[in-house]
Amino acid sequence: MTSQWDLMRELATMQDRMNRLWGTMHDRGEDVTARGGWQPPVDIFETEDKEVVLKAELPGLAREDIDLTVENNTLTVRAERRRDDGVAAERYHRTERIFGTCSRSFTLPNTVDASRVKAEYRDGVLSIRLPVRDEAKPRQIHVDVAG
Amino acid sequence: MTLVRWNPARELATMEVDRLQQMFGDWLGGTATARTWTPAVDIFENDSREYVIKAELPELKREDIQISVENNVLTLKGERTAEFNTAGDGYHRIERQYGSFSRAFVLPNTVDTNAISAAYKDGVLTLRIPQREDAKPRQIQVQE
DSSP states (O other): OOOOOHHHHHHHHHHHHHHHHHHHHHHHHSOTTTTTOOOOOOOEOOOOTTTTEEEEEEEEGGGEEEEEETTTEEEEEEEEEOOOOOOGGGGGGEEOOOOOOEEEEEOOOOOBBBBGEEEEEETTTTEEEEEOOGGGGGGOOOOOOOO | OOOOOOOOHHHHHHHHHHHHHHHHHHHHHHHHSSSSSOOOEEEEETSSSEEEEEEEEEEOGGGEEEEEETEEOOOOOEEEEESSSSTTSEEEEEEEEEEEEEEEOOOOTTOGGGEEEEEEETTTEEEEEEBBBGGGGOOOOOOO
8 A cells, every 4th residue: 555655655655756856967067066055954754634835945035046847747836045245255254154046856645735835935944835636635434234 | 464445244144143153063063953944045235235134935935034133243133934745645755845944134233224225026035235325435635
């Protein structure tokens, strides 16, 4: 039997594979840090109303700099963060924040309804809500026992 | 001996209290079990000669961010909890960090600690620390 948990784990492993793939592509060519590549941390969890929620930390972004696409069951988040304009490098005393472009992809399990994806950006966090298809929700099957 | 121009801001960058705390924390083995995280911080000087501290604090409530200044040490503190049960099986991936954070910075004594302002927008806390009027550069006329 395939439980929902396994499907989700699949989502996680697929994403790891994707990232590794991207990672090796980067390694082959140029330095990732030189290109300003960064990876926003992401949490994925399920809510009680059977939604899969993906939350990515993207502080200090303008909404128009976040690009979200769903194609062939793959959800891709792309974002670009720019440093404060007009501040010369020598004026910086500490730079821990990472700027540049980022891209993360996640393979969606086919239990979610990709046409009803909702996204919201608030307090520096992008929340993507993926409702689970009704037919994929756990249900009870009644078996009539004769006699 | 060479004379090096004194840069109060450099002091701010190098004398970060965190490092000392980390050092002592590790030494005493005190903080190892607590769930803590360290927000990324940028510090720069703007055109109005203010020091600007930008800290990445995504999804924190304003009331959960504590900013204090004591003896020229600026401390940022706060706590963030996950909206799902991190101990249960309702999650599939946790990369974000939860728990409390604390960062402290020694301010140069050229700043006016009474005039510090703070704003929180899109998960970024911005602190503006103006320099004192008498610390601003001024021209001194040569008398005859």
